Amino acid sequence: MRFFVSNFKWIMLVSGLLTCTMFLAFISPQTSLQSNFGQTIDGNLAEIIVRNWGALIGLVGIMLIYGAFTEPVRRFVLVIAGSSKVIFIFLLLTSKESYMGFGAGTAVIADSIMVALYIAYLLLTVQRSA
Secondary structure, eight states: HHHHTTTTHHHHHHHHHHHHHTHHHHHHHHHHHHHHHSOOSSSSHHHHHHHHHHHHHHHHHHHHHHHHHHHHHHHHHHHHHHHHOOOOOOOOHHSSSSSSTSHHHHHHHHHHHHHHHHHHHHHTTTHOOO
């Protein structure tokens, strides 16, 4: 357990870099939607919303990278990032349409693993911060 906790910053770094890939939605919203969901949406408002969504997720990735190397904020970053990922997983799994065959399916698996690792770290470090 000590090895896991002392090297957790590397898990956060990789997790943050993977999460930053969602900046693609900010740069190219239609490409991101097509690769993640197999669909596109039209209209200026839709493009603004998707770009904002991509930027926000990308910023969570930057938070994870920052938290990897700044231990005082690490727990807070993990709670925010983990909450965001749980909401995304929940929304996808409860959707009337299945997007699991696209990039979103891979994201659900990766995000689920990340959330499990975040929870493990938070539980293993709860006594140190109390």
